[in-house]
Structure formats: structure tokens, C-alpha cells
Amino acid sequence: MRKLTAIIMSGIMSTSLMAVPTYAKEKTETVTIKLTHNMDFVxxxxxxxxxxxxxxxxxxxxxxxLHIEIEKDYQRIDWDEYMQNILFATKSGDGPDIFTFSGNIKDQVRSGLLLDLSDLDQSKxxxxxxDAxxxxxxxxxxxxDIPTRALYYNKDVLKGLGWNEEEVKAFPKKIADGSFTWEDFIALCQEVQKKGLVEWGMVHRPGKGNDFLDVLRMYGPAYYNEEGKLIVNQDTVTGFFQFIYDAANTLKITPQDTTQRxxxxxQKMVGEGKxxxxxxxVFSSTYVAAEAGMTPEELSESIGFALFPKSEKNPDPFTVAAPQSVSVNANTEHPEICKALLEEVYSGDSMKDLAVHGDTIFSLTSVPEVNEMEEIKTNPILESIGYMADYVVTTPPVEGESVFRDELFKQLVLLELGKITPEKAFEDFKVQIELNVDEDAVVFECD
Structure with a gap:
């Protein structure tokens, strides 16, 4: 009986063990992140x-x-249309989770489109x-990235002026330490043209753009304050207008018809040394090289880059950067995953991809550690401008900035053609700002 009982108990235990359910490994969750990008620089x-x-x-x-899948949507359309499409898609419940950003950030914040990313480690x-x-x-x-805007200058022309190799090499450092000023630079443009080393001392872009706002800084305080309000300072704007007028009509270092070209x-004129x-x-140097039939390496042998110098009205050398950026949709169902993706971009081995980005578009990156990587250090253009990251100025969101910039250019066209005086240009400029910018968004500092 004891044997029979043991056999029965053994069978019961065996059956009990077989009845215990076995659980499969927890199923991996797949999260799809919609990623939208516009234009170049993929x-x-x-x-x-x-x-x-x-x-x-x-x-x-x-x-x-957890497994992340990326659903990509790369476009090539007008930037305003691109941002409108994102806004409309979001309202219909089909917006992207992550997207390259463009436009007025204050407007997009007010629209509720953008997720707060303040917990990113900005110290990196x-x-x-x-700031922007x-x-x-x-x-x-x-x-x-930090696509810097700077002064291009021709190193061969300086050698033709009699500068030795060491003097040419030291030139950007003299601008950076403040010993060579904006006024010195303009005089240099006059000298090389007068001696027949070039056709023109200085040229600029033919259409409206933020480049002119950089030169505006040579003539007084910034055109915005800490609150992001537009500042219209009469002395600053008139000083800029006087320079534009003089460069084309008095000093004659800039063609009067630059805006008509x-x-x-x-770009070809710059690349060929005319x-x-x-x-x-700085990234436009690739276009300059192409128009002159050069590689970037060949261009770097003759073209150098320098900070905007200090001037009588501007105390410090600087370079202005307009970073390209990525935002997260405030309506995403996966905010933490989206932020984790952005954090990964500037962490560890992933920084290599940020370096490839900078090397590809000829721009310093937004992370100093990345700017020390081989891809940046061996780039023929970037290798000489790494120091500029210490002089970067980025513009905060400014209400009315586009109106200010566009009206500045309208007067510039007339000034270069000699059809208006700097004083009259300021009067007309001021009227347009008053008409087209909300009075609460602008401060006038006028006589």
C-alpha cells in the first residue's frame, strides 16, 4: 500500500508540474515615428x-x-507651404512626430505646434x-549646426599687395583680436582696387537677406532687445545707409548695379579673384567654388574667411549664425521617444553623424566636441574657422524682423543707384516700419 501510495503521489506531482503554464517572452512593442524634412541637407x-x-x-x-521604426517623408517645396502642411496635417491627426523647423518660432509656439524641449542638455x-x-x-x-556668416577675402590679392605668407596667415587673427577694424578693412578694399589688383573691392548678395543685418551691426546697437522687440535706431540705420551709399557712389568699391546682377x-567674380x-x-563657398570651376580644396588656397571686425560703433568681432534645427510635434503620442532620439544625436558614437552633416554642408556643428572630430578638422573650408564658434551670435525671435530686413533692402537698392540720400532713405524706411509692424513690437530711437 505504501508503494502504491508513493506511485500515485508521484504521478500527481508530475501531472501538476506539467500543468504549470509556460509564458513566452514579452512581445516587443514597435513604435513608428514620422520624420519630415524639407529641401537639401538630408x-x-x-x-x-x-x-x-x-x-x-x-x-x-x-x-x-521596444523597437523604433522611422517613417520618412523628404520634400522639396516652399518652406512656408511645408510648415503649413505640417500644421494642417497635425490638426487632422496625421502630423509628423519630428520635423525640420523653419519660420517664425513665436507664431508656431502660439499655434500649439511645438513641444517644449527645455530638458535637453544645452551645456553640450x-x-x-x-537663442533663436x-x-x-x-x-x-x-x-x-551653426552656419556662420563671415567676411570672404582673397589671400592672393594680399600677397599681390606685398604681404608675406606669415602676414596673410595672421590676418584673420588680427581681426579676431580687434587690432584690425572694420574701418581698416574698408580702407584695404579701396587700396587693392586702386592699385588694380581687383576690379571691385567688395560685393554682396544681389537679393534681400540677413547678410545685410550683419553689416548693420557695424554702425550701432543690435536691431533688437532682450525681449525680442525690434529696435529702430536712427543713428545705426542711417550709418548703414551712408556706408551702402558711399561704397557704390563715393568710394566706388561696390558696383552700383550689384542688386541687378x-x-x-x-559668385564667379569672387572665386576668380575679380x-x-x-x-x-561660409557654406556658400561651395557655390563660389563651383562657379569658378574649382574644388573647395582649390578655393581654400586663395579665399580666406574672417569674423566681422570691431568698429567705431561695434566693440567686438563676431560672426552671426542661423542654425538649422529640428522640432518635436507637441501632439505626438511619443514625446519621450522623440526626445530620446534627439538626445542620441549629440551623444557618444552618434556624434559621428553630426560631424558628417557639418562636413557635408560645410558648416560647423552646434556641438563643440563634434567640431573637434576628424570630419570637421579635415574639411578644407572648416579647418580654418573652428575658432569662430567662440564668437557666434545667434538672433532671438524678433517680431517684425522680416519687414525690417526687406525694407532695409528696398532702400539699399535705391542708395546704391544714387537715387536717394541716406537721410531720405531712413525717413522712408521708418514710415514702412510704422505701417507694417505692430506698434507694441517695435521701439523707435530717433532724434
Missing amino acids: TIPDAIVAAAERLNEKYESEGKN FVEGSF FTVEDKVYSMPF VWTDL VFAYYGP
Whole structure:
């Protein structure tokens, strides 16, 4: 009986063990992130795609049952249309989770489109690079680069003037330390033209753009205050208008018909050494090289880049940057995953993709550590301007800035043609600002 009981108990235990359910490994959750990008420079969204791949590897090694898939949508349309499409798609419940940003950030914050990204580690970035994306102390977009605008100058022309190799090499440093001023630079443009070394001392872009706002800084305080209000300072604007008038009509270092010319002709003139100086984005040097039939390496042998110098009205050398950035949709169902993707871009091995972006578009990146990487250091243009990251100025969101910029250019056209005086240009400029910018968004500092 004892044997029979043991056999029966053994069978019961065996049956009991077989009845215990076995659970399969928890199913991996797949999250799809919609990523939208517009125009060129696809190295921006490509860096986010690569960040997703690295996060997936990290999650798998940690045993985290989460997998990120990226649904890409790359477009080539007008930027205003692009942002409107994102807004409309979001309202219909089909907006992207992450997108390259463009436009007036204050308007987009008011529309409720942008997620607060203030918890990103801003200490990893170039100082001030978030300024353009900050509204009421909250950050709404992450900068990927700092495309600096600077002075181009022709090194061969300086050698033709009698400068030795060491003097030419030291030139940008003299501007950076303040010993060579804006007034000195204008005199240099006159000298090289007068001696027949170039056809023109200085040219600029043929159409409206922020480049002219950089030169405006030579003649007084910034055109905005800490609150992001537009500042119309009569002395500053009139000083800028006087320079534009003089350069074309008195000093004659700039063609009167510069605004009537086409981009490609001006770029070719700069690349071929027919012009000593030009001001604009450093990344435009690739276009200059192409129009002159050169590689960027060949162009870098003859063209150098310098900060905008200190002047009688501007105490410090500087370069202005207009970073390209990425935002997260405030309506995303996956805010933490989206932020994790952006954090991954500037972390560890992922920084390599940020370096590739900078190298590809010929721009310093928004992360100082990345600017020390081989891709940046061996770029023929960027290798000589890394120091400029310490002089970067980024413009905060300014109400009415586009009106200010466009009206400035309208007067510039007339001034270069000699059809108006600087004083009359300011009067007309002021009237247009009064008519087209909300009075609460602008401060007039006039006599």
C-alpha cells in the first residue's frame, strides 16, 4: 500500500508540474515615428534615422522590449507651404512626430505646434545656439549646426599687395583680436582696387537677406532687445545707409548695379579673384567654388574667411549664425521617444553623424566636441574657422524682423543707384516700419 501510495503521489506531482503554464517572452512593442524634412541637407534627418538604429541596439542589449521604426517623408517645396502642411496635417491627426523647423518660432509656439524641449542638455552645445529657438525661457527646437556668416577675402590679392605668407596667415587673427577694424578693412578694399589688383573691392548678395543685418551691426546697437522687440535706431540705420551709399557712389568699391546682377556671376567674380571681399554664409563657398570651376580644396588656397571686425560703433568681432534645427510635434503620442532620439544625436558614437552633416554642408556643428572630430578638422573650408564658434551670435525671435530686413533692402537698392540720400532713405524706411509692424513690437530711437 505504501508503494502504491508513493506511485500515485508521484504521478500527481508530475501531472501538476506539467500543468504549470509556460509564458513566452514579452512581445516587443514597435513604435513608428514620422520624420519630415524639407529641401537639401538630408544629413539632418539621416542623423536621426541613425540615432534610431543605435537606440534600438541599446534597447535590445538592455532587454527593453521596444523597437523604433522611422517613417520618412523628404520634400522639396516652399518652406512656408511645408510648415503649413505640417500644421494642417497635425490638426487632422496625421502630423509628423519630428520635423525640420523653419519660420517664425513665436507664431508656431502660439499655434500649439511645438513641444517644449527645455530638458535637453544645452551645456553640450555652442553657447547661444538655442537663442533663436527660445520663447519665454522655453526651448522649442534643437540646433544641428551653426552656419556662420563671415567676411570672404582673397589671400592672393594680399600677397599681390606685398604681404608675406606669415602676414596673410595672421590676418584673420588680427581681426579676431580687434587690432584690425572694420574701418581698416574698408580702407584695404579701396587700396587693392586702386592699385588694380581687383576690379571691385567688395560685393554682396544681389537679393534681400540677413547678410545685410550683419553689416548693420557695424554702425550701432543690435536691431533688437532682450525681449525680442525690434529696435529702430536712427543713428545705426542711417550709418548703414551712408556706408551702402558711399561704397557704390563715393568710394566706388561696390558696383552700383550689384542688386541687378545674378548670383552665379557674382559668385564667379569672387572665386576668380575679380573681387577682393564678399560677405555671406561660409557654406556658400561651395557655390563660389563651383562657379569658378574649382574644388573647395582649390578655393581654400586663395579665399580666406574672417569674423566681422570691431568698429567705431561695434566693440567686438563676431560672426552671426542661423542654425538649422529640428522640432518635436507637441501632439505626438511619443514625446519621450522623440526626445530620446534627439538626445542620441549629440551623444557618444552618434556624434559621428553630426560631424558628417557639418562636413557635408560645410558648416560647423552646434556641438563643440563634434567640431573637434576628424570630419570637421579635415574639411578644407572648416579647418580654418573652428575658432569662430567662440564668437557666434545667434538672433532671438524678433517680431517684425522680416519687414525690417526687406525694407532695409528696398532702400539699399535705391542708395546704391544714387537715387536717394541716406537721410531720405531712413525717413522712408521708418514710415514702412510704422505701417507694417505692430506698434507694441517695435521701439523707435530717433532724434
